[in-house]
Amino acid sequence: MSKLLKVFLFASFVFAPFAASAVTVASWGGAYTESQQKAYADTYSDPSSIVFENYNGGLGEVRAQVESGSVTWDLVDVLPGDAITGCDEGLFEDISSEIASMGVPGPDGESIAEDMENNGLEYHSGWDCCVPQIFWTYVVFYDPDAFPGEKPDSMADFFDVEKFPGKRGIHTWATGIVEKAMVADGVEPNAVPTVLEKQTGALDRAFEKLDTIKDHVVFWSSGSKPLELVKSGEVVMAIAYNGRVGAANLAEGENFEYIWEGQVLDQEYLCLTTGAPNRDAALDFMMHASSPTSQALQAKYITYGPMRASGIPIIVEGEPWGPGGVDIMPHMPNTPERLKVSIVSDPQWWSDNGAEINERYAAWMGN
Amino acid sequence: MPIGDMLLRSVDDSQINTVFPNTFEEYKKWDKEKDELPPEEVYKALFQELAYGDKIQVGRALTRMNYSKSGWKSLIKKTSRAIKKVVKKEEFPDSYKEFLIETNEKWADPTYWYAMGQMINNQTSIYYWNAIDRTFDQELNVVQQDEDRRVYVQTWLKTLKVSIYVTVFCLILGFPVAHLLANLPLRYSNLLMIFVLLPFWTSLLVRTTAWIVMLQQKGVINGVLVWLGILNDDGRIAMVYNETGTLIAMTQILLPFMILPLYSVMRVIPKSHMRAAQNLGAKPAMAFWRVYLPQTIPGMSAGGLLVFVLAIGYFITPELVGGKDGKLIGSWIAYHLKTTLNWGLTAALGAILLGFMLIFYWLYNKIVGIDNIKLG
Numbered sequence: 100m101s102k103l104l105k106v107f108l109f110a111s112f113v114f115a116p117f118a119a120s121a122v123t124v125a126s127w128g129g130a131y132t133e134s135q136q137k138a139y140a141d142t143y144s145d146p147s148s149i150v151f152e153n154y155n156g157g158l159g160e161v162r163a164q165v166e167s168g169s170v171t172w173d174l175v176d177v178l179p180g181d182a183i184t185g186c187d188e189g190l191f192e193d194i195s196s197e198i199a200s201m202g203v204p205g206p207d208g209e210s211i212a213e214d215m216e217n218n219g220l221e222y223h224s225g226w227d228c229c230v231p232q233i234f235w236t237y238v239v240f241y242d243p244d245a246f247p248g249e250k251p252d253s254m255a256d257f258f259d260v261e262k263f264p265g266k267r268g269i270h271t272w273a274t275g276i277v278e279k280a281m282v283a284d285g286v287e288p289n290a291v292p293t294v295l296e297k298q299t300g301a302l303d304r305a306f307e308k309l310d311t312i313k314d315h316v317v318f319w320s321s322g323s324k325p326l327e328l329v330k331s332g333e334v335v336m337a338i339a340y341n342g343r344v345g346a347a348n349l350a351e352g353e354n355f356e357y358i359w360e361g362q363v364l365d366q367e368y369l370c371l372t373t374g375a376p377n378r379d380a381a382l383d384f385m386m387h388a389s390s391p392t393s394q395a396l397q398a399k400y401i402t403y404g405p406m407r408a409s410g411i412p413i414i415v416e417g418e419p420w421g422p423g424g425v426d427i428m429p430h431m432p433n434t435p436e437r438l439k440v441s442i443v444s445d446p447q448w449w450s451d452n453g454a455e456i457n458e459r460y461a462a463w464m465g466n
Numbered sequence: 467m468p469i470g471d472m473l474l475r476s477v478d479d480s481q482i483n484t485v486f487p488n489t490f491e492e493y494k495k496w497d498k499e500k501d502e503l504p505p506e507e508v509y510k511a512l513f514q515e516l517a518y519g520d521k522i523q524v525g526r527a528l529t530r531m532n533y534s535k536s537g538w539k540s541l542i543k544k545t546s547r548a549i550k551k552v553v554k555k556e557e558f559p560d561s562y563k564e565f566l567i568e569t570n571e572k573w574a575d576p577t578y579w580y581a582m583g584q585m586i587n588n589q590t591s592i593y594y595w596n597a598i599d600r601t602f603d604q605e606l607n608v609v610q611q612d613e614d615r616r617v618y619v620q621t622w623l624k625t626l627k628v629s630i631y632v633t634v635f636c637l638i639l640g641f642p643v644a645h646l647l648a649n650l651p652l653r654y655s656n657l658l659m660i661f662v663l664l665p666f667w668t669s670l671l672v673r674t675t676a677w678i679v680m681l682q683q684k685g686v687i688n689g690v691l692v693w694l695g696i697l698n699d700d701g702r703i704a705m706v707y708n709e710t711g712t713l714i715a716m717t718q719i720l721l722p723f724m725i726l727p728l729y730s731v732m733r734v735i736p737k738s739h740m741r742a743a744q745n746l747g748a749k750p751a752m753a754f755w756r757v758y759l760p761q762t763i764p765g766m767s768a769g770g771l772l773v774f775v776l777a778i779g780y781f782i783t784p785e786l787v788g789g790k791d792g793k794l795i796g797s798w799i800a801y802h803l804k805t806t807l808n809w810g811l812t813a814a815l816g817a818i819l820l821g822f823m824l825i826f827y828w829l830y831n832k833i834v835g836i837d838n839i840k841l842g
Binding site: 186187271316318324331447450455457458461 | 707
């Protein structure tokens with residue numbers, strides 16, 4: 100072994116423990132983490148104490164860290180289903196009393212939970228361990244140039260390949276698509292979660308509707324793909340994460356149109372890992388990141404909506420809120436009139452049935 | 467060690483048995499022929515174990531229970547909340563069975579109780595059966611999974627098919643290249659070697675994306691073909707987001723693993739062997755077949771085994787270029803590891819994959835002999 104290598108190895112052993120004193124936040128990377136960095140970390144009292152690390156979602160790594168007792172992620176940015184499972188399994192620490200006492204209240208003194216309820220959300224066990232972040236949605240978008248005549252504007256149009264010929268881009272897992280198929284089949288968007296939960300055979304109905312476009316589908320599995328597919332003309336419409344479409348419109352000069360009807364709103368949470376090495380500092384940062392001001396600020400950098408209702412007036416009053424003097428509300432998924440034609444995905448139902456439906460969806464794709 | 471841990475996990479069901487020991491004990495006494503629903507004692511034991519059990523241990527058990535039947539999670543959580551209220555007020559019901567059914571009608575649904583039967587022992591084989599689209603019925607007989615959920619057998623077959631094709635294509639493409647490299651003068655072959663190694667050093671994602679640009683319907687290859695008039699504009703070939711795309715991209719990405727061992731074996735085959743064979747009267751083709759080819763077998767075996775082993779566990783490239791055909795078994799392992807947290811099934815899938823490898827290794831040893839493998 101060369102001398103230099105020895106010195107290097109030695110140094111990495113000696114200095115590694117000191118480097119770990121910052122709060123580590125595992126998040127999804129890309130433009131999303133950048134917006135968190137700007138809205139949450141840069142505005143924090145000690146920005147350099149927050150370090151973001153990329154991961155690909157899911158609780159696999161968190162469970163491995165907690166089970167082996169070597170936790171390196173203090174905070175994890177997760178989907179609601181994972182917030183629920185993580186909290187139930189004790190992978191995330193129950194901090195309900197801390198959230199109640201330390202959480203930044205809204206302008207009328209609303210607690211974090213009340214503020215979320217004002218936004219139409221229902222309590223689930225994820226709320227005990229996690230603080231809210233943003234609403235993001237599965238939305239259909241298209242390039243208006245692809246439709247010189249009439250333009251599609253509903254889920255029924257997305258599923259109508261005779262009226263609007265051309266391929267559709269959809270993702271390789273079932274969340275979001277099942278709900279959209281129900282809307283195309285005539286179910287009121289707001290009623291979709293209830294119908295899926297209560298009505299026997301509702302799922303069969305969704306899959307029958309999916310059959311009608313099956314031969315006209317290009318499947319994608321990573322978030323940047325649907326934009327490439329629509330840009331290159333490979334498909335005429337695609338389901339995408341609305342933040343990606345917003346970024347293309349605002350920052351890259353694209354002119355994509357959204358079909359807000361049948362958009363599927365999903366939630367995003369920041370949770371405290373059990374046994375986090377910098378627990379107290381992480382807790383303090385959580386409260387900062389979930390304040391109405393921080394949530395509104397994030398909309399400046401990515402078109403995802405605040406999960407706390409009191410974040411929205413801050414944006415509305417601050418318009419033009421977007422980059423370069425652009426109004427941001429036209430790109431926000433959770434405006435009142437858009438919520439009327441939206442589905443708020445039910446994380447409890449998905450965490451009950453997700454595995455089975457995804458297997459069925461995969462079988463449907465493969466046959 | 468990690469392999470042993472994986473094998474253990476694939477049959478282990480002990481966690482849930484520490485959470486509901488009494489319930490399972492009583493459950494075993496239930497005569498399914500006689501009574502449609504389990505007896506009062508089962509309901510009572512469950513009530514107590516939910517009332518006084520450790521919240522986190524119950525939470526972990528819930529994740530497990532939901533694999534046996536979707537819906538367990540919210541059923542138990544709702545029931546637990548109702549039970550906690552009762553315990554707080556100390557108003558214990560006369561009949562626990564009636565109380566639970568009143569709380570949630572699903573407690574009168576025997577299918578939940580049948581599903582519980584899968585979990586009542588410390589060891590289980592259910593994960594292996596799940597990994598090949600089988601499950602247990604109420605009598606714990608192995609039966610086929612619901613028709614619309616059968617995905618694993620077809621995925622196994624697809625994974626094997628893709629791996630074998632990729633290995634064969636790599637061999638067909640790699641052999642001439644390696645031969646050329648081995649027989650050119652050093653200064654040319656070094657230059658060509660860089661063309662083999664450069665993509666090898668390039669990021670996997672970059673190469674995969676490059677293939678998408680080349681192959682898509684509005685992509686380079688289709689564009690050139692249309693421009694040349696070989697294809698109609700509506701007749702563009704779908705070469706990506708399907709199995710063709712997977713095969714093309716995987717073959718290109720794994721090709722160096724075939725070329726390099728072949729090259730290092732071919733380089734040391736003395737050129738005089740071929741000349742000697744031809745001197746003794748063999749035609750070039752015959753000399754190649756009888757003298758040269760047999761000497762490259764160690765290289766072909768090493769390359770073949772390397773490519774096959776890598777291909778069978780591949781999942782990022784197929785997911786990106788494979789579209790609906792892109793889910794190979796590696797994708798499912800990653801999915802269950804990260805998303806459903808069904809580590810039992812993850813481990814069973816992994817163990818079966820390991821089993822496949824051992825079978826192939828054994829076959830290889832029988833046919834070619836393991837001493838005959840050579841990387842250089």
